[in-house]
Amino acid sequence: MPSPSEIALQVSDLEVTFIDSDGTLEVLDKLNFSIARNAFVCIVGPSGGGKSTLLRAVAGLIQPNGGKVLFPGESESKPQTGLVFQKPNLFPWRTLRENISLPLEIDHRPDAEISRLTQEMIHLVGLEGFEKAYPHELSGGMAQRVAIARCLVQDPEILLLDEPFGQLDALTRERMGDELLRIWNEQRKTVLMVTHSIPEAIFLADRVLVLTSRPARVIMDLPITLPRPRTDAMRYLPEFTEASRLLHEQLKGSTAPAN
Amino acid sequence: MKEPPSAATKIDFWQRLSRNRALLLLLSLLLFLLIWQMLVIVLNLPGFILPSPAEVGRKFLSVLSTGLLWRHFSSTLGEILLGLLIGISAATLLGYALSKSPLAERLLSPFLVGSQSIPMVAVAPLLVIWFGPGLLSKVLICSLTVFFPVLINTLVGLRDVPPELREVMRSLRATPAQMLRYLEIPAALPVFLGGLRVGASLSVIGAIVGELVASDRGLGFLINVGRGQYDTALVFVAVICLVVLAASLYGLVLLLENKVLSWQTWRKEA
Numbered sequence: 001m002p003s004p005s006e007i008a009l010q011v012s013d014l015e016v017t018f019i020d021s022d023g024t025l026e027v028l029d030k031l032n033f034s035i036a037r038n039a040f041v042c043i044v045g046p047s048g049g050g051k052s053t054l055l056r057a058v059a060g061l062i063q064p065n066g067g068k069v070l071f072p073g074e075s076e077s078k079p080q081t082g083l084v085f086q087k088p089n090l091f092p093w094r095t096l097r098e099n100i101s102l103p104l105e106i107d108h109r110p111d112a113e114i115s116r117l118t119q120e121m122i123h124l125v126g127l128e129g130f131e132k133a134y135p136h137e138l139s140g141g142m143a144q145r146v147a148i149a150r151c152l153v154q155d156p157e158i159l160l161l162d163e164p165f166g167q168l169d170a171l172t173r174e175r176m177g178d179e180l181l182r183i184w185n186e187q188r189k190t191v192l193m194v195t196h197s198i199p200e201a202i203f204l205a206d207r208v209l210v211l212t213s214r215p216a217r218v219i220m221d222l223p224i225t226l227p228r229p230r231t232d233a234m235r236y237l238p239e240f241t242e243a244s245r246l247l248h249e250q251l252k253g254s255t256a257p258a259n
Numbered sequence: 260m261k262e263p264p265s266a267a268t269k270i271d272f273w274q275r276l277s278r279n280r281a282l283l284l285l286l287s288l289l290l291f292l293l294i295w296q297m298l299v300i301v302l303n304l305p306g307f308i309l310p311s312p313a314e315v316g317r318k319f320l321s322v323l324s325t326g327l328l329w330r331h332f333s334s335t336l337g338e339i340l341l342g343l344l345i346g347i348s349a350a351t352l353l354g355y356a357l358s359k360s361p362l363a364e365r366l367l368s369p370f371l372v373g374s375q376s377i378p379m380v381a382v383a384p385l386l387v388i389w390f391g392p393g394l395l396s397k398v399l400i401c402s403l404t405v406f407f408p409v410l411i412n413t414l415v416g417l418r419d420v421p422p423e424l425r426e427v428m429r430s431l432r433a434t435p436a437q438m439l440r441y442l443e444i445p446a447a448l449p450v451f452l453g454g455l456r457v458g459a460s461l462s463v464i465g466a467i468v469g470e471l472v473a474s475d476r477g478l479g480f481l482i483n484v485g486r487g488q489y490d491t492a493l494v495f496v497a498v499i500c501l502v503v504l505a506a507s508l509y510g511l512v513l514l515l516e517n518k519v520l521s522w523q524t525w526r527k528e529a
Contacts, residue, residue: 059430060430061426061429061430081430082430083430085426085427089421089423089424089426091424091445092522093445093446093522094522095522102441103431105441106428106431106433106441154431
């Protein structure tokens with residue numbers, strides 16, 4: 001177990017229930033896990049299983065019905081979490097630069113600081129030359145990079161990613177994965193990412209958590225021991241295949257109808 | 260073999276003409292005046308039925324030089340501007356409040372929809388009875404006409420703010436004021452300005468309806484005077500002033516739209 005100061009996120013007994021037309025619907029049931037500082041953790045699970053709900057609860061967008069989300073980190077001034085959505089959700093009337101600077105404007109930062117940090121982020125995600133482009137002029141991959149930059153510019157402790165590459169084609173998706181690892185390496189953030197793709201999870205993460213369907217519980221916590229930096233060649237290592245097999249079996253089991 | 264007069268240059272000429280908007284506008288105006296003058300000559304109509312363009316022009320210059328036209332024009336313009344100011348502010352504020360309270364919106368919406376189907380012409384006499392024949396009743400009629408299209412569009416614009424963008428703002432810990440400034444106003448602006456465009460044109464009708472019912476000044480009053488004295492040229496002058504006024508207001512909103520919504524380049528391309 002890592003010592004408390006090295007834990008970035010502690011989720012304990014987290015419960016979220018929604019009330020829909022049929023009464024109450026339990027989405028998260030006494031969920032427990034913790035994430036070490038600077039770790040890259042992926043969550044896989046059946047669709048509609050409450051993974052997005054979990055991220056929203058961690059981001060503070062949903063008030064949990066029970067349990068706690070704790071950030072044992074020392075920083076009080078920095079925002080704890082930044083959330084990247086499945087869709088880029090850019091503001092169509094703002095240019096690429098203005099989309100990235102939005103969180104800083106909301107935070108009332110001085111103009112000089114806004115333009116400096118924004119420029120740094122544009123450089124980090126490799127979008128120099130497109131500063132004045134509007135979202136409808138960007139490709140899907142570029143738009144999602146802007147969304148990631150908009151999230152990182154606030155310098156959050158924990159980066160929450162909700163299937164960020166789900167809408168991209170396979171090749172762009174792999175390229176974005178490499179990009180994300182490079183950014184993670186430069187920025188040294190704690191990352192919690194939800195994904196549908198088992199290979200993506202193994203390729204990116206230090207740890208993969210498998211969630212069951214509603215109500216969601218962690219049924220597997222698999223450490224990925226592949227060395228870093230990760231390379232494409234590792235996708236063909238026996239360790240990769242073995243991890244893939246384990247996760248696949250767990251997922252199949254978790255989606256089987258309960259008797 | 261004789262070449263036919265090259266079809267290419269012919270097409271080129273028409274294409275160039277069809278692109279020159281200012282020239283086309285001038286041409287259509289001239290054509291309109293020509294047909295008008297022809298009608299007067301061919302049908303040999305007396306001036307009190309259909310005055311010729313020249314007569315109307317003379318009338319225009321004479322009422323312009325005596326200051327009569329400006330006195331009535333400025334009076335109508337004042338009513339319209341005041342009416343717009345009150346109507347737009349009230350509609351925007353109520354629209355924002357209703358968008359924040361779905362219950363209030365549902366309670367009020369039957370009245371809102373119903374009141375839209377009341378013809379202002381029918382309500383105008385009532386307002387004149389209640390508020391007298393002076394400035395107040397005209398401003399009220401005008402602001403009521405402006406009020407509904409602007410209110411409905413404010414409401415629709417705010418309601419259609421994409422919920423996922425609201426979630427982005429919430430994840431950035433934005434205050435309600437920031438939500439309004441950075442998301443709701445820019446997102447609702449296209450629809451709001453559409454309502455404003457309709458409202459601006461209607462505002463002219465509202466003011467005139469009020470003046471026609473009862474007044475002692477304004478372009479509507481001028482029309483009444485011209486009608487009573489069989490001075491049809493005067494009626495024409497007043498009507499043309501109204502058309503110019505309404506078109507200018509509409510143009511102003513269009514100008515505003517182009518300036519504010521310049522990011523919507525995809526709209527122009529489509």
